[in-house]
Amino acid sequence: MACTTLGITSCTERPQPLEIDNALTAEEIAAGRFTPEVMWKMGRLAESKLSPDAQQLVYTVTYYSMKENRGVTALYLRDMAAGEVRQLTDHASNNASPAWSADGRWIYFLSDRSGSQQVWRMTPDGGEIQQVTAIDGDVEGFGVNAPQSRIWYVQSVAVPGAERLSSDIYKDMPASKARIYDDLMCRHWNYWDEGKYRHLFVADMADGKAAQGSDIVGAEAAWDVPMAPYFDMGEIAWNNAGTQLAYTCKPMTGTQYACSTDSDIFVYDCASGQTVNICKTGERTTQPFNRFPGYDKYPVWSPDDSCIVFRSMATPGYEADRERLIRYDCRTAEMTDLTPGYDYSITNVAWGDTRTLWFIVPYHGTYQLGRLTLPEAGVANGQPSAPTLVTQGDQDINAFTMAQGRIVAEVTTMRQAAEQYTVDPADGTLEQLSEINGEIYKHIRLGQVQKRWVTTTDGKQMLTWVILPPDFDPAKKYPTLLFCEGGPQSVVSQGWSYRWNFALMASQGYVVVAPNRRGVPSFGQEWLEQISGDYSGQNIRDYLSAIDDVAREPWCDRDRLGCVGASYGGYSVYFLAGCHEKRFKAFIAHCGIFNFESMYGHTEELFFINHDYGGAYWEKDNATAMRSYANSPHKFVNRWDTPILIITGEYDFRIPYTQSLEAFTAARLHGIPARLVSFENEGHQVFKPQNSLVWNREFFGWLDKYVKGAE
Numbered sequence: 001m002a003c004t005t006l007g008i009t010s011c012t013e014r015p016q017p018l019e020i021d022n023a024l025t026a027e028e029i030a031a032g033r034f035t036p037e038v039m040w041k042m043g044r045l046a047e048s049k050l051s052p053d054a055q056q057l058v059y060t061v062t063y064y065s066m067k068e069n070r071g072v073t074a075l076y077l078r079d080m081a082a083g084e085v086r087q088l089t090d091h092a093s094n095n096a097s098p099a100w101s102a103d104g105r106w107i108y109f110l111s112d113r114s115g116s117q118q119v120w121r122m123t124p125d126g127g128e129i130q131q132v133t134a135i136d137g138d139v140e141g142f143g144v145n146a147p148q149s150r151i152w153y154v155q156s157v158a159v160p161g162a163e164r165l166s167s168d169i170y171k172d173m174p175a176s177k178a179r180i181y182d183d184l185m186c187r188h189w190n191y192w193d194e195g196k197y198r199h200l201f202v203a204d205m206a207d208g209k210a211a212q213g214s215d216i217v218g219a220e221a222a223w224d225v226p227m228a229p230y231f232d233m234g235e236i237a238w239n240n241a242g243t244q245l246a247y248t249c250k251p252m253t254g255t256q257y258a259c260s261t262d263s264d265i266f267v268y269d270c271a272s273g274q275t276v277n278i279c280k281t282g283e284r285t286t287q288p289f290n291r292f293p294g295y296d297k298y299p300v301w302s303p304d305d306s307c308i309v310f311r312s313m314a315t316p317g318y319e320a321d322r323e324r325l326i327r328y329d330c331r332t333a334e335m336t337d338l339t340p341g342y343d344y345s346i347t348n349v350a351w352g353d354t355r356t357l358w359f360i361v362p363y364h365g366t367y368q369l370g371r372l373t374l375p376e377a378g379v380a381n382g383q384p385s386a387p388t389l390v391t392q393g394d395q396d397i398n399a400f401t402m403a404q405g406r407i408v409a410e411v412t413t414m415r416q417a418a419e420q421y422t423v424d425p426a427d428g429t430l431e432q433l434s435e436i437n438g439e440i441y442k443h444i445r446l447g448q449v450q451k452r453w454v455t456t457t458d459g460k461q462m463l464t465w466v467i468l469p470p471d472f473d474p475a476k477k478y479p480t481l482l483f484c485e486g487g488p489q490s491v492v493s494q495g496w497s498y499r500w501n502f503a504l505m506a507s508q509g510y511v512v513v514a515p516n517r518r519g520v521p522s523f524g525q526e527w528l529e530q531i532s533g534d535y536s537g538q539n540i541r542d543y544l545s546a547i548d549d550v551a552r553e554p555w556c557d558r559d560r561l562g563c564v565g566a567s568y569g570g571y572s573v574y575f576l577a578g579c580h581e582k583r584f585k586a587f588i589a590h591c592g593i594f595n596f597e598s599m600y601g602h603t604e605e606l607f608f609i610n611h612d613y614g615g616a617y618w619e620k621d622n623a624t625a626m627r628s629y630a631n632s633p634h635k636f637v638n639r640w641d642t643p644i645l646i647i648t649g650e651y652d653f654r655i656p657y658t659q660s661l662e663a664f665t666a667a668r669l670h671g672i673p674a675r676l677v678s679f680e681n682e683g684h685q686v687f688k689p690q691n692s693l694v695w696n697r698e699f700f701g702w703l704d705k706y707v708k709g710a711e
Contacts, residue, residue, distance in 0.1 A: 014093065024439075119139055132205070140154045166180055179192055244269050262292075303353060343524040372385050489528060562584055588645045594666075649685070
């Protein structure tokens with residue numbers, strides 16, 4: 001194979017590029033309809049990174065082949081002045097996680113072009129391609145320091161003494177297929193614990209080549225860096241001098257791990273080889289806290305390396321607590337809460353200069369870009385400014401990159417998948433930069449989105465999104481769906497989903513009602529926290545307030561209402577099935593909680609249900625827990641009277657598929673029309689292209705039969 005195509009091929013034999021079938025057919029163009037098949041032809045933008053001089057923007061786009069049932073990710077480069085875009089890597093291999101060298105000369109990235117996933121680098125014009133790491137097994141994430149003298153990388157390693165497979169424990173029984181455990185966390189999210197963990201390695205670099213790294217977590221550490229189950233590489237950060245590495249870790253195992261959210265920030269010093277847990281040793285504080293018993297994540301070094309800011313949750317065992325922004329002074333070990341009294345969580349933090357922090361904040365059903373200013377050095381009792389929102393409007397800013405005062409954000413709405421926008425740092429004005437899916441939008445019609453404030457049963461105002469079908473005619477009547485959000489603590493925002501897509505639902509002729517019911521972020525902590533211990537209470541009434549409010553519209557067909565949801569939304573569907581008073585003609589529950597008692601024994605991260613249920617089902621003196629278990633959906637199946645579609649993934653260990661089996665059994669034994677769709681190779685979500693099309697056909701087939709076709 002020639003070594004010149006796009007400037008990115010190596011001289012080793014490589015597979016043929018994946019054929020991307022993303023052009024709309026003549027029939028699709030003529031129909032002008034947004035369908036699941038059209039959705040899977042869209043390119044998926046991610047990982048935008050400005051060069052240090054802000055003149056170039058590297059990013060990834062993933063395209064899928066439905067025929068091959070897989071996708072491929074390639075790197076692209078935009079010249080910010082000329083607007084020209086160049087594809088840097090072909091579709092013969094996956095290439096992701098682009099990162100600029102501090103001098104702007106190199107783009108480092110992950111690629112599986114050599115047969116395993118390794119770190120590579122190239123010049124911004126796609127030339128001088130070379131492999132940086134050559135490590136047995138896959139590199140799952142990396143970071144090169146500013147001098148390019150060291151690299152950190154993450155790799156899965158077998159931990160001595162943590163053997164779980166019977167064939168490893170009993171060497172004379174190689175055909176045995178058992179897993180053996182003495183403690184909890186046998187499985188997590190979508191995988192069984194088989195004695196392997198992600199560890200963080202640091203290696204020297206010379207002439208663009210990495211040496212073998214040292215495991216700085218410890219070869220016998222039976223925990224992960226970054227943390228399971230998401231393994232977010234944003235939890236690891238070099239300082240600007242390239243001499244120290246900050247990272248997040250929860251160094252626990254078994255029952256302690258399952259019941260705790262107590263992660264901390266650790267700092268590793270390359271010269272001494274020493275590691276310090278700054279959350280447990282930083283005792284000097286300006287606020288009344290000396291420990292950090294909840295989640296502490298995402299360290300970010302200041303430009304002068306004098307301090308680290310990180311996101312911190314104060315409440316142990318509460319994974320949805322408000323994320324405070326904490327500053328750690330590297331010279332004095334002093335801790336300062338930079339957002340005291342702020343009623344919203346701070347995410348995606350970045351330094352602008354030594355006095356300015358930028359971040360993303362969930363606000364009123366959207367995600368906005370915010371900023372705060374730190375006091376000048378030497379000012380006695382100086383306090384940071386209150387966080388302020390820089391952007392506004394009905395959109396989600398999902399990520400941003402900045403350099404030399406220029407900001408580029410990845411933005412979505414309910415009518416548009418992620419695209420790049422420039423952000424004016426002075427007034428937050430957004431200007432669209434990319435058109436990844438412009439050709440598709442040109443040929444399809446999408447409905448409008450209405451912003452509606454609904455009065456709840458306790459007299460509060462609830463933001464509810466109403467998504468209308470294309471070519472909406474208020475003189476007609478439309479079947480209408482109530483969407484129940486998962487989480488439960490997740491925003492019903494202006495996001496674009498490739499699994500639960502509101503525009504897609506509306507394009508099939510449905511009005512979609514999506515309420516920000518009690519328990520979702522972006523409306524303050526009181527609104528968020530109300531749901532814990534009250535799953536069957538106010539948030540259920542909020543759902544009904546939203547659908548009843550919309551049902552009063554003349555264009556809503558009250559005789560053709562459906563109710564759908566996943567995860568906590570699936571629980572909501574199960575519960576509403578027992579109390580909806582014949583509002584709905586059909587239900588769809590994806591990976592929902594059905595039986596609280598069996599869920600307590602089936603799931604893995606016990607801290608979640610300990611907090612949100614109030615405790616275990618055997619705590620008979622615990623009033624909150626007993627109220628939760630008394631209102632488990634399975635106790636109300638005698639009231640079920642409506643057809644229900646139940647979908648699950650057999651690798652879902654958060655809300656295991658057994659919950660769906662219980663619900664399906666209960667529905668059929670009560671004579672309810674029901675259908676079970678169980679994906680053997682999916683977890684809590686459905687990701688694979690052909691599985692997704694099957695999911696959508698089942699989803700809309702059920703609704704069309706029982707909601708559109710309702711008599």
